[in-house]
Structure formats: C-alpha cells, structure tokens
Amino acid sequence: MRAVVQRVLRGSVTVSEEVIGAIEQGLVILLGVGSNDHQTDVVYLAEKVANLRIFEDEAGKLNCSALELHLPLLVVSQFTLYGDCRQGRRPSFSAAAPPAIGEELYEAFCEKLRALGLMVAQGKFRSQMTVEIINDGPVTILLDSQKEF
Secondary structure: OEEEEEEEEEEEEEEOOEEEEEEOOEEEEEEEOEOOOOHHHHHHHHHHHHHOOOEEOOOOOEEEOHHHHOOOEEEEEOHHHHOEOOOOOOOEOOOEOOHHHHHHHHHHHHHHHHHOOOOEEEOOOOOOOEEEEEEEEEEEEEEEOOOOO
16 A cells, blocks of 8 residues: 655645545645555554654644644545556556455455544545645655565
8 A cells, every 4th residue: 555645735626626635734635545454554554654753843743643733634536646657658557456355455455544542534446536735845655565665
C-alpha cells in the first residue's frame, strides 16, 4: 500500500461537478493499493499516517501529528501510484490491486483512520475525480507499507 501524504490548508474532491469530500487544514492522502496488500498493510499505513509528525509545534518544529491536533483527512484512491514506468513510455499498472480488492482495502484504511479518532472525508472509488489541493509548506511525504521507499 502506498500513500502520498500532503499537509494542506484545504483540499476537496469533485465528481460530476459536485463536491463530495472537503477539508480545511489537515492532510490529503492519495492512496494506492497493491496486488499483494492485506489488512496488515491497512493497519500499518493508517497508524503511520495518523501519527506522522509533520505539523509544527510552538517552536516551529515538525513535531505534531494530525491525530494529536485533531485535524481532518481527505483520502483519495489513486491506483496510478503503482504505475511502473521503468520500461517504455506507457505505465504498467499490473502491480495495482484488482478493483474489488482495492476498494475493500481503501475503505478499510478510511475506517481504521476513523477508529483512531480522525475525521475522514473521501473521494469516490473508480470515479473520474477533480482533486483540489492547497499544499501547506509544501510538506509532502511518500509512504509504502512494504517499506520500498
């Protein structure tokens, strides 16, 4: 499971000209589910995201998490995070989970974050979405449950 975690001033997801998820200051997570991912990946990555210390404390150091500050998250499914561009010019997405498994683990990830006490807004799985992200910092972190990077 892979995530691009962005600290934001605000973020939103629009489908068919309707805003279906929006947050103010918090985190936008672009989430990709891999073909070898399981519930253990969900738990690991959700806990990592919730406790990631990328918000400033009183001294201006990145020392606080979204969980500590009770900040909202916007989670958007993004199978293209498993795009392999090492050969040719067209990405291969063979490492991405099939849609049924991808959706199940995406929903489980969002539910795990809620269970940790976070407010979670979502995009719509397998939909054409317009995602607006106003980065703060910018602070952008790449995470992988298999610790490939």
